[in-house]
Structures are given as structure tokens and as C-alpha cells.
Amino acid sequence: MMDFATSRRTVALWLRNAWVPIILVVVALVSGGIITANHSDQFSPLDEWVYYDYTVKIPTQGVVRQGELIGHEALVGMACNGDSFGPRGEPCNDVQDINASYPQGGKTSADIYTPLYFVITWSLGKVIQLLTGAEFLTAARATGILWLAGGLLVFYRLLELMKVRRVVTLGLGLAIIGAPTTFWANTYISTDAPVFLVGAALLLAGVSAIKGRSSPWWLLPIAVIGILLKVTTVLALGLVVLALVLFVIFAKHETAWVAKRRLLIPVVVTVAAAGFAQVAWLLIRAQISLGAGPDQGLAQPLAWRDIAGMLALFIYPGPLSGNYDPLLRIPQIVGAPLVLITIAGIVAFACARFANPLEKSLAFSIVLASTLFAPLLALGMYLLLGDVFPVIERYAIPLLPAYLLAAAMIIKNRVAEWAVLGYGAFLVVFVTACSIAFA
Structure with missing residues (x-):
């Protein structure tokens, strides 16, 4: 039987090895919890209204259909609390579900998503509501913090x-907790909440497979689940697939063909399975459709000048850009250093002297993804839908783990390491304090 002294040494050893992920998870839960609790009942302008409607319909409908009208509960929320544009629709004290008076004619635009994210949000939200006594809107928002904590754990393992x-990992992890991306994606109801976790998990699976630490077949379930959560996770899958293919090319004199085939076959199957999952959902969506969705006025004809202009979109402004709130109470400049760190990381990692084919394949795939994936996404939409819809910076959130990995790989100087840690700590404390002060 293990004595007390042995148990204490075991715990001490575990804490010495796990202190970074413990700090990141605790800070994410505390900071995210404080920020979420201090949000008003006003919806986020990033489609939270339709996401809330989808979530509350899960126990009765299970899925939201194209052309479907927003339900009573979400209509009351828009009429009484609104979003960053203020309350809209009917008078708060006389909501009679006249949908035509609301934004988008009172129709949902969340029908493009599978129910998976919303089932998880409703289920975990109910548990959080039961444990905390919070209203359901706050509890559902708090599920984003759990996605963030999971993403940080996977990100730590990747680095x-x-x-x-570890100092660099801790600094970058803290910076992500305090980033404007996290503010919107993980403290409101948002389909962007799980994509950092999915992106990190795909990259970890790819790196682990190359290093021989795990089977490349882990890519298959992660990719399919990711696609069903949000289709933009295909960007992370594309980056990982690109890295694996480049690794096979760059390691041609160092790796036997049998080992390369061990990587390539799962890659092909994974891409096919992820594509099949998305096509299957689109067919189901079309089959259960009630009619045309809302005309949001976003479609535009293909213009090659616009496509070319997207080459830098996923680098700058990039997924880490943006304001913390529409009133600009938290200065945007506090998040600017993190944008510069990622840009510098991508460029410097691509120009670095590579220690092995893995680093070289990662560097090249990150550069190609950050420049080509935005215009390719626009072209893909044009081929599928006949129009180009705006490609926005936050679509690149699945690429963030790779961007931050690139930055981490070039931070070697002790001064730079501690500067990143200091900045990350400042950012999360400052943003959390502002959320209390401006509540």
C-alpha cells in the first residue's frame, strides 16, 4: 500500500509536470466565467440571436430547417434586449410573434448548421443551469468556456x-484567453466556440502521426466531428493534410515508402469521409427545407480583384483582429501585439533553418494555408452556390493553433519568452477587469 510520503511525492511530480495546463484551464474558467456572467441579456451581433433560437428548440424539434421562422422565446429576446443595434421587432410588452417585423423577416439563418453543436450546447447548458442557478442564456453561453479549456489542453500537448x-506555451495560452476572438467565440453562444479545439486536435493528430506517437486514423473521427460542428474546420483539416503530404515529399530520403503509405491512406480516407459528411448534411437540409431562407444581401458576383485581395485576409487582419465590444470600451490596441506575434511567427518560421522534415512541412503548410485558403474558400462557395459570400477573418479560427505554433517555434530568446508571458498575463487580467468595470 502506498504510504503518505510516496503519495505526496507522486502528487508533487504530477504538479511539476502539469502546472502549465492546470493554470491555463483554471484561468480560462475563471476569466471566461467572469466575462460571461457580466454580459447583459443583449445578444451578440455575431448571429447569437439565431443560435439561441436553435438551441432552445433542440428538445422539441432537434433541428432547425431552412425557411423556418424564429421561435417565440428568441423573438422576445430580440424585442426586449436586442443586439448591439438595440431592440428590434415588436414592442417588448406586446410580442405576438409577428416575424415580419424582425431582422431577416424573422427567419432563421442557422439552418446551415447540423444540430450537433446546439445539442451539446443545450445539454451542457442545462447542467450548468442546474448547478449554478443561472438563467439559460448565460448557462448556454458558459459552454463556450468548456470548449476553450479543452482547446487549451490540446494546444498545450501539441506544443x-x-x-x-513551457513559459512560451503559458504566455501564448493566456494571450488566447484574453484575445478578442475568444471574447466573441467563447463567452457568447457561437458556432465558433469549438473550432479552436478542433483545429488543435487535428494538428496534434497529424504531428503525432508523423512522429509515430499515435495512429494517423485519429484524424478520421476528429475531422468528421469537426465538419459536423462547423464546416470552417475544413481549413484546419486542409492544413494538416497539406503538412502530411509535404512531409512525405520532404522526407523522401529518410522515410520508407511503407511508412509514408501508413500516413497517406488515412489522409485520403479522412478527406473522403469529411466530404461525405458535409454533402450528406446538405442533402438532409435540402430534404427537410420549408422554403427559401432570409435574403441577407451578402451574395455578390465573382470579382477576381476581390479574390486576389483575399490573399492576406487570413494573416492580416487575421482571426485575432477585431474589437472586444461594439462600444469600443476595451481598446482594440491591447490585442494588437498578439496579431503581430502571429504574423511574425508565420514569416519567421517559414524562413528558419529547419531541424527536420516535420518542421519544414509545417512551416510551408502554414504559409500556404494563411495565404491561399481564403481565396480558395471564396472560389469554392462560387462553384457550389453560384455567388461569392464574404469571407471574414474569424473563419480562420481553426488555423489559430498552427499560427501560434509557428510563433512558439521561433521564440528562443529568454527575454522574448518572458515578454510573451507578461503580455499574456496582462491581456487576460485587463480584459477580465474591463468586463467587470463595464458591466
Whole structure:
């Protein structure tokens, strides 16, 4: 039987090895919890209204259909609390479900999503509501914090596998907790909430497979689940597939063909399965459709000048740009250093002297993804839908783990390491304090 002294040594050893992920998870839960609790009942302008409607319909409908009208509960929320544009629709004290008086004619635009994210949000939200006594809107928003905590754990393991120093991992992790991306994606109801986790998990699976630490077949379930959560996770899948293919090319004199085939076959199957999952959902969506969805006025004809202008979109402004709130109470400039860190990381990692084919394949795939994926996404929409819809910076959130990995790989100087840690700590404390002060 283990004695007390042995148990204490075991716990001490575990804490010495796990202090970084413990700090990141605790800070994410505390900071995210404070920020979420201090939000008003006003909806986020990033489609939270339709996401809330989808979530509350889960126990009665299970799925929201194209052309469907927004339900009573969400209509009351828009009429009484509104979003950043203020209350809209009917008078708050006389909501009679006259949908035509609301934005988008009172029709949902969330029908493009499978029910998976909303089932998870409703289920976890009910548990959080039961444990905390919070109203359901707040409890559902709090599920985003759990996605963030999971993403940070996977991100830590990824950087550990790439032998990044823990101080750098901690600094970058804290910076992500305090980033404007996280503010919108993980403290409101948002389909962007799980994509950082999915992006990190795909990259971890790819790196682990190359290093021989795990089977490349792990890519298959992660990719399919990711696609069903949000289709933009295909960007992370594309980056990982690109890295694996480039690794096979760059390692041609160092890796046997049998080992390369071990990587390539799961990659082909994974891409096919993810594509099949998305096509299957689109067919189901069309089959259960009630009619045309709302005309949001976003479609535009293909213009090659606009496509070319997207080459830098996923780098700058990039997924880390943006304001913390529409009233600009939290200065946007506090998040600017993180944008610069990622841009510098992408460029410097691509120009670095590579220690092995893995680093080279990662660097090249990150550069190609950050420049080509935005215009390719626009072209893909044009081929599928006949129109180009705006490609926005936050679509690149699945690429963030790769961007931050690139930055981490080039931070070698002790001064730079501690500067990143200091900045990350400042950012999360400042943003959390502002959320209390401006509540």
C-alpha cells in the first residue's frame, strides 16, 4: 500500500509536470466565467440571436430547417434586449410573434448548421443551469468556456510534442484567453466556440502521426466531428493534410515508402469521409427545407480583384483582429501585439533553418494555408452556390493553433519568452477587469 510520503511525492511530480495546463484551464474558467456572467441579456451581433433560437428548440424539434421562422422565446429576446443595434421587432410588452417585423423577416439563418453543436450546447447548458442557478442564456453561453479549456489542453500537448518551452506555451495560452476572438467565440453562444479545439486536435493528430506517437486514423473521427460542428474546420483539416503530404515529399530520403503509405491512406480516407459528411448534411437540409431562407444581401458576383485581395485576409487582419465590444470600451490596441506575434511567427518560421522534415512541412503548410485558403474558400462557395459570400477573418479560427505554433517555434530568446508571458498575463487580467468595470 502506498504510504503518505510516496503519495505526496507522486502528487508533487504530477504538479511539476502539469502546472502549465492546470493554470491555463483554471484561468480560462475563471476569466471566461467572469466575462460571461457580466454580459447583459443583449445578444451578440455575431448571429447569437439565431443560435439561441436553435438551441432552445433542440428538445422539441432537434433541428432547425431552412425557411423556418424564429421561435417565440428568441423573438422576445430580440424585442426586449436586442443586439448591439438595440431592440428590434415588436414592442417588448406586446410580442405576438409577428416575424415580419424582425431582422431577416424573422427567419432563421442557422439552418446551415447540423444540430450537433446546439445539442451539446443545450445539454451542457442545462447542467450548468442546474448547478449554478443561472438563467439559460448565460448557462448556454458558459459552454463556450468548456470548449476553450479543452482547446487549451490540446494546444498545450501539441506544443509539448514540438518541444516548445513551457513559459512560451503559458504566455501564448493566456494571450488566447484574453484575445478578442475568444471574447466573441467563447463567452457568447457561437458556432465558433469549438473550432479552436478542433483545429488543435487535428494538428496534434497529424504531428503525432508523423512522429509515430499515435495512429494517423485519429484524424478520421476528429475531422468528421469537426465538419459536423462547423464546416470552417475544413481549413484546419486542409492544413494538416497539406503538412502530411509535404512531409512525405520532404522526407523522401529518410522515410520508407511503407511508412509514408501508413500516413497517406488515412489522409485520403479522412478527406473522403469529411466530404461525405458535409454533402450528406446538405442533402438532409435540402430534404427537410420549408422554403427559401432570409435574403441577407451578402451574395455578390465573382470579382477576381476581390479574390486576389483575399490573399492576406487570413494573416492580416487575421482571426485575432477585431474589437472586444461594439462600444469600443476595451481598446482594440491591447490585442494588437498578439496579431503581430502571429504574423511574425508565420514569416519567421517559414524562413528558419529547419531541424527536420516535420518542421519544414509545417512551416510551408502554414504559409500556404494563411495565404491561399481564403481565396480558395471564396472560389469554392462560387462553384457550389453560384455567388461569392464574404469571407471574414474569424473563419480562420481553426488555423489559430498552427499560427501560434509557428510563433512558439521561433521564440528562443529568454527575454522574448518572458515578454510573451507578461503580455499574456496582462491581456487576460485587463480584459477580465474591463468586463467587470463595464458591466
